[in-house]
Amino acid sequence: MATNAVVARRRLALSLRERRLRAGLTLEEMARRMECSPAKISRMETGRTGVRVADLRMIADVLGLGPADHEAMIELVRQARGREWWHEFADIVPEGSATLFGLEDGAPAISQHSTSIVPGLLQTPEYARALISSVEGITADLVERRLALRLRRQHLLDRPQPPRLDIVLDEAVLCRVIGGAEVMAGQCRHLLARAAAPHVVLRVVPFDAATHAAEGVGFIIFEFDGEEDVMTPVVFAEQLSRSTLIDDPDEAGGYRTALAGARSAALTPERSLELIAARAAGLR
Template identity: 35%
Template sequence: MVATSSPALLKRWIGLNLRQLRQEAGKERSEVMQRLGLSRAQVGHLETGERLPSKPVLEILLDFYGKPDRLPDFLRIVEAARKGKNWWDKLSGAVPPWFDLFLGLEAGAAEVFSFDVYVVPGLLQTPAYAEAVIRADPELTDEQVQQRVELRLGRQNILARTEDPVRLWAIIDESVLHRPRGNTEVMTEQLDYLIKLCERPRVDLQVLPLNAGAHLAQSGGFQVLKFPSEMVGDPGVVYLEGLVEGRYYEKPDEVALYERALTRLRVQAANQEDSQAMLRQAAQEVHK
């Protein structure tokens, strides 16, 4: 059974396991539709975790798949997913609907891989740097800015949790180190913080030099989330963020493409020792 407090990941586990049990039983989705009297979309929502199954639905499905003994486990996880609370619920005004799913998946991730070309990754931002980035939107009120800063800093708790802290591997374009955000003090603090983060055993940070040339991720930054080992068969999720929505890629071939891009970026980026030297050099240049 999956051990997590993230409702989003619990729902994902339920959907993933229902799909796997169906496939192992040799059943087609059309057969499930007929057995439950549901549409293809409704069955699809059950298998993606978008819709939680009721006890009667679980009883029918697990019996149909020849796994009635799994009912107690499923019922416990469904109940936990329904009752689960997210720490960011109090900041609902700062969370667009499309970002809520990402927060839930990120909170339950075992590994986070990211590539950023414009700003320091949100998980590695200082409070002042985060505020400077968020204030780039002149339409936001001071209250909205502070809520979004609080949200961004709250996400960083996954790096410090005592049980199973997330592993973060971040690659940032060298231009990020030289693009001003806030004043000199803000940039100095941010760069110094990145240097300190490099000492953490579960944080890997590489800088992609400006002279690295062409690469597979020239269209922009992205994140790949990988989940705990209990999520057997889950390929992970790729997340791309835009101005009006977030885009998710979850098919195995889609995730694999972005993982290949990450592999190439790691090769083209400076190694960790050289990346730290680039961070120190950038910090010195800020002082000039």
């Protein structure tokens, strides 16, 4: 899967930190050898600032990186400078959304727990328009731009090598009639069509299921599972006015455990699709 600018920046930052720690150097020692401030090293290792090729050359000298490792990191610097498709929508989304789009676009596996609405990657245009239009005071032009953005994000599911998508829905998602019965029935049929693909798994937690740790909490987990990938799972919790990015391994691990609990409480994928099909039929 191609590396976009967001993923490249995070991968580079984490790789710099891992290699410094492997060399047994503190931030202060690294800064002293590079004749800069510890704050600059910290900003590079957290991805808050870009890494210049000149900086990387000094880092390679300090850490004793070989030519192959040095060139691989230079390539990440080049990729991190790229301008991705979502930049044209930067003026209509909350701050930090570019990180969500980049992680979504670059993750080999995406898992999501949704308690109230169908996840954006699986929404029909009609369902998405009904949701977007519900924002008070939104203009028609802004509705169309946000709709275009949402539908553009879905292109990743039709790639030759799409990400693995594992979705757990609360049954309430199917019962909340967004846009009217016809729109909701079409949305249910779309879920069935998407779930027919081998890279998509859909589960529904029924109303009478046992309580689980993810109860009432919606979140997305982006997994990066390459054998030598320094990136750990990243959790994205989307809220009304802002979103929270969680990349601490222990905290992200708690979300993975919660999602496993939701999967255990859910119906099997086969029975889940039967429930969705029955819901679609009942909306006609």
